[in-house]
Amino acid sequence: xxxxxxxxxxxxxxxxxxxxxxxxxxxxxxxxxxxxxxxxxxxxxxxxxxxxxxxxxxxxxxxxxxxxxxxxxxxxxxxxxxxxxxxxxxxxxxxxxxxxxxxxxxxxxxxxxxxxxxxxxxxxxxxxxxxxxxxxxxxxxxxxxxxxxxxxxxxxxxxxxxxxxxxxxxxxxxxxxxxxxxxxxxxxxxxxxxxxxxxxxxxxxxxxxxxxxxxxxxxxxxxxxxxxxxxxxxxxxxxxxxxxxxxxxxxxxxxxxxxxxxxxxxxxxxxxxxxxxxxxxxxxxxxxx
Ligand SMILES: C[S@@+](CC[C@H](N)C(=O)[O-])C[C@H]1O[C@@H](n2cnc3c(N)ncnc32)[C@H](O)[C@@H]1O
Numbered sequence: 001x002x003x004x005x006x007x008x009x010x011x012x013x014x015x016x017x018x019x020x021x022x023x024x025x026x027x028x029x030x031x032x033x034x035x036x037x038x039x040x041x042x043x044x045x046x047x048x049x050x051x052x053x054x055x056x057x058x059x060x061x062x063x064x065x066x067x068x069x070x071x072x073x074x075x076x077x078x079x080x081x082x083x084x085x086x087x088x089x090x091x092x093x094x095x096x097x098x099x100x101x102x103x104x105x106x107x108x109x110x111x112x113x114x115x116x117x118x119x120x121x122x123x124x125x126x127x128x129x130x131x132x133x134x135x136x137x138x139x140x141x142x143x144x145x146x147x148x149x150x151x152x153x154x155x156x157x158x159x160x161x162x163x164x165x166x167x168x169x170x171x172x173x174x175x176x177x178x179x180x181x182x183x184x185x186x187x188x189x190x191x192x193x194x195x196x197x198x199x200x201x202x203x204x205x206x207x208x209x210x211x212x213x214x215x216x217x218x219x220x221x222x223x224x225x226x227x228x229x230x231x232x233x234x235x236x237x238x239x240x241x242x243x244x245x246x247x248x249x250x251x252x253x254x255x256x257x258x259x260x261x262x263x264x265x266x267x268x269x270x271x272x273x274x275x276x277x278x279x280x281x282x283x284x285x286x287x288x289x
Contacts, residue, residue, distance in 0.1 A: 019056070019059075019065075019066065019067070021048065021051065021052040021055070021067055022067075023043060023048075025067045025068070025071065026043060026047075026048055026051055026052075027043065028071060029051050029055060029067075029071070029089075030042075030043070030047070030051065032074065032085070033085075033086075033089050036082065036085070036086055036219075037086055037089075037090065037160055037217065037219060037240075038218065038219045038240070038241050038245045038249075039089065039090065039240045039241070040240065040241055040242040040245070041089075051089070054088045054089055055067060055070060055088070057088065058070055058084065058085070058088055083162050083163075086160055086161055087161045087162065087163045087164070090160065090161045090164075090240075091240070092129045092130060092161065092164045093129075093236075094129040094130060094132045094133055094236075095132050095179050095180040096132045096135070096136050096178065096179065096180035096181040096185075097136050097180045097181065097182075098132070098133065098136075098180060098235075098236075099235065099266065099267050099284075100180075101282070101283065102233070102235070102264050102284070102285065103136055103137075103140045105262075105264075105281075105282060105285055106137070106140050106141075106144075106231065106262075106264075107140050107143055107144045108144075109231075109262060110140075110141060110144040110147075110148060110151070110153065111144060111147040111148040111151075113230050113231070113260075113261070114148040114150075114151040115148075116260055117230055117258065117260075119148075119150050119151040119152055120151075120152055120154070121141075121151060121152070121153045121154070121230050121231075122153075122154055122155075122156070122227060122228075122229045122230055122231075123137055123141070123153060123154070123155045123156070123229060123230065123231040123232070123233070124155075124156045124158070124225075124229045124231070124232045124233070124256065125137055125155060125156070125157045125158070125233045126158055126216070126218060126232060126233065126234040126237070126253065127158075127159055127218070127234055127235065127236065127237035128157035128158060128159045128164075128165065128168050128213070129159055129161075129164050129168065130164045130167045130168050130173075130177070131157065131164075131167060131168025131169070131171055131203075131213075132173075132177070132180070133157075133233065133235070134155055134157035134168065134211050134213075135171060135189075135203050135207050135211070137155055137233065138153075138155055138189075138203075138207040138210045138211055139185055139189050139207065141153035141155075141210065142189070142206065142207075153210060154210060154212070155210050155211040155212070156211075156212050156214065156225075156229075157211050157212070157213050157214075158213070158214050158215065158216030159215065159216070160215065160216070160217045160218070162215055165213055165214075165215060168213055169213040171202060171203035171207070171208060172193065172195075172200045172201070172202045172203075173190075173200060173201050173202075174198075174200060174201075175199070175201070178190075178201055186201065189203060189204055189206065189207055190202060190203055190204060191204055218234075218237065218249050218252075219245075220252075223252045223253070223255065223256050225256055228256060228257060228258035228261065229256055229257055229258065229261060230257075230258055230260075230261040230262070231261055231262045231263075231264070232253050232256065232257055232261070232262070232263050232264065233264045234249070234253055234263070234264070234265060235264060235265055235266035235269070235284075236266035236268075236269070237266075238250075238265060238266065238269040238272075239266065239268060239269055243272060246269075246272055247272070250263075250273060250275055250278075251275065254275055254277055254278060254288060257288040258288070259277075259288050259289065260287065260288065261287070261288050262281075262285060262286065262287055262288075263278060263285075263286045263287075263288065264284060264285050264286075265284040265285075265286075266284060267283055267284050269284060270283065270284040273286065277289050
């Protein structure tokens with residue numbers, strides 16, 4: 001069947017479902033994503049469908065009819081096009097209090113960190129997505145505050161994807177995005193707002209003021225920060241990297257931690273962690289020695 005369905009003489013509707021993504025084109029797109037973000041997409045039916053579905057959306061947006069056409073634009077590579085590509089191909093699934101034992105751990109650990117390091121504590125959330133994770137970290141720090149009077153926790157929330165980062169920095173969510181947030185926390189730390197007649201939940205200033213949002217690509221050859229962090233959360237992103245990349249990222253993250261500080265990965269990401277300076281403490285939680 002032709003990819004163009006002619007419904008009448010003047011209105012030709014393009015049927016994107018009909019355009020086949022060849023394995024060769026798949027490999028090109030996958031290689032570009034690996035180069036840009038370290039995301040490893042071997043040729044499997046699942047990845048093939050994923051890339052295809054996501055790139056079809058970009059074709060539509062740019063009024064293009066072939067993958068080759070889009071590929072040429074990507075190769076010419078303006079910043080906006082590259083950002084849009086990264087954004088389309090990253091998976092941003094997240095939720096409040098995801099893998100909640102990590103936040104229980106942190107709430108108990110923060111007062112000890114304050115005793116050890118003084119009242120200025122720094123947490124880095126290194127794959128912040130749409131913000132649910134850094135806001136959960138901020139709420140956790142607020143909940144720990146009575147046990148560490150005088151301590152100030154500052155958070156850096158980063159992601160490679162500028163679109164999700166923008167949403168994170170706005171901190172306003174639809175009801176369905178509030179999943180995982182207990183009602184008590186919801187009313188304590190979020191306020192209802194109406195936008196165009198629809199109801200949203202906005203993080204209160206108390207949380208906003210604790211977090212700085214900035215772009216950061218974990219593939220950066222150098223992680224240069226002015227100060228070491230006391231806690232780093234880098235969860236559910238290493239699963240997209242291959243083993244050598246994961247190792248490099250863990251080395252770099254560890255180099256940014258103060259000795260005695262904690263690195264927290266996603267539950268399913270602890271399999272490959274073998275670092276001489278990381279002591280496993282509990283599920284996907286490590287302490288730098
Ligand atoms: C599945 S989300 C995980 C979000 C959150 N950490 C959580 O556990 O709920 C993965 C995030 O990693 C980001 N990401 C992917 N590759 C990255 C890279 N090279 N550098 C920084 N962030 C990256 C994606 O944009 C996405 O927002």
